[in-house]
Amino acid sequence: MGTQVNESSSGISLADQAYILIRDRLVMLEIQPGEPINEDRLSTELDMGRTPIREALKRLERDRMVVAYPRRGTFATDVHIADLAHISQVRRTLEPLAASSAAERATPADRAELTELRSRLEDDRGHDNAALLRTDVSVHRAIYRCVYNPFLEDTLISYDNLATRIWCVFIPRLSEVAGHVDEHIPLLTAVIEGDADKAAELALEHVAGFERAIRALI
Template sequence: MNARVNDEPASVSLTEQAYAVLRDRLVMLEIKPGEPINEDRLRTELGVGRTPIREALKRLEQERLVVAFPRRGTFATDVNISDLSHISEVRRTLEPLAAAAAAERATAQDRTALTDLRSRLDTAAPTGDNTELLRTDVGVHRAIYGCVHNPFLEDTLISYDNLATRIWCVFLPRLSGMAGHVDEHVPLLTAIIEGDAKKASELASQHVIGFEQAIRALI
């Protein structure tokens, strides 16, 4: 995937742009677990200087997506399936909380955006491309998190969803029913749009539990 961060809106800092590109490559395992991060190559590819790359990598290290070793360099972290229980424990608490908060706090503009997103999901042609479906799943989650209007909670939610998505990616070739998992977002989005916090919370909980069960069935 080629992406020059200079193509991003000028209002977004070069560090933020580099961070977003690297984060999504790491999350989707386009940068493989354990793979070294070549800063010089990234600087050339993304069209930025050394500082934005290094600042982005510092943030990604805090989010457990990369790890730095003195005199060895920086590497994509491994994906440990044993972390599934810990990640799921956090998500079972925070995802329902976020969905309920989104239903209560979403602005009129938020609800319009979620309505458009729901329409695209509802009318999308069936696809067997699990990778693209997973990208859609990530996008829906991030859209919901934005409606919570709590930057601390949003950052935490994104961080744990990223870690969960990396586990998904490991099993993508063997996963069936991915389209159904993504389709679960339609009633969830409806509950948030309609301001039904209780329903949104219940659906988010079911979604997270379903993810864990689907992965455990393959372990």
């Protein structure tokens, strides 16, 4: 089941809604790497016309989530483990920046929301790996929103999505997914408490730990 569009109530466009829904299916590999994208089926499943679907797919192509071939159609991009080093290089720089910026810039309302998210995370242990990964994604996106830089936020989401696709490929062989997600509890605490240096340190270790876990399997 794909991620719900929480933003729908705020009046975002159909194309944006389509983008979010298709993107999250691609991220969680509900649309498998290399699988053809069936616009008619998506139109029916999402209860939308073909135009917003096509606009969303063009945007997803820029995100490297789908690729379009003339006269062949549009396909979900493959997940290449060789991309891990490139993705991790970007994330090792940007994730600590995001965490420290969020610690400095989060509003009182943001900190209350992050506190609630931390409580849910503490209570939700023991779920299956797919649910844990969705929690991982939701925490990252909550922190990114607190940066208050739309350009940085878009870049962070893009690279986190690519990293999550790699997680999904290897998750049947991973044994420490719960521990990886639990790392968010001290990270969220640092952001909530406004400790920018600690937040940056924990974010860097989180990204490095992800890369180590994957490399241990290849």
